[in-house]
């Protein structure tokens with residue numbers, strides 16, 4: 001679903017590249033299943049439905065798109081294994097519902113270089129979408145990524161190799177369409193990035209702030225709303241879980257102070273919410289929720 005959200009004078013849209021089914025242990029790490037299955041019920045294969053959301057911002061620097069989902073280059077076998085929708089161009093379809101074409105996008109920001117966040121940056125330039133020459137999905141956009149993230153993606157290790165796919169970013173580098181930045185950036189009036197390490201070394205979240213209102217696109221600093229409520233709930237994907245905890249501790253205070261609208265990128269139930277303080281810490285008051293089309297047969 002494409003959800004419009006207005007922050008002050010800034011029109012934003014929350015878009016989705018569709019659901020996939022992944023092992024619940026990936027998202028909940030050390031947390032026993034008897035606890036996390038209260039939040040989301042796994043199927044017989046222990047998989048949970050996970051979304052891949054993007055944020056679109058109409059800014060004075062043009063149209064900014066934050067992350068671009070899995071895209072369409074994954075082999076059919078992999079898509080099937082993860083129960084992914086076979087419709088092509090899911091994110092681009094949602095962009096159309098917001099009234100835009102791929103060539104309208106001026107900036108594509110990568111929160112980090114994992115495949116489920118930047119797979120949709122490039123596509124095969126063939127009629128039927130089978131492998132061939134690679135081209136940018138957003139032909140006129142300037143893509144932006146952090147230097148350390150590009151370094152980690154370019155030289156992965158045994159643990160990180162599966163998620164770093166050169167086809168997602170190398171064609172952009174070759175065309176000089178990928179701008180490499182170092183540290184937090186101000187992208188436009190009211191739009192800035194914030195380095196939020198833990199999941200990866202230079203993960204960047206996005207703040208949209210205008211007219212006394214704020215939105216925080218959390219990316220993988222808190223995948224699900226429950227990750228933001230409970231500091232110790234850290235996904236097993238995170239390369240530095242203790243840093244993830246400290247990042248969340250800082251972000252929660254900042255988000256609470258600003259009463260920011262939180263956007264959860266992977267939560268298939270809670271799309272947006274705001275923090276509410278309680279004596280033990282914080283809970284997330286959901287604002288937009290959706291029922292994942294949970295396919296019990298999977």
Ligand SMILES: [Zn+2]
Pocket residue numbers: 112114117199220
């Ligand atoms: Zn990630």
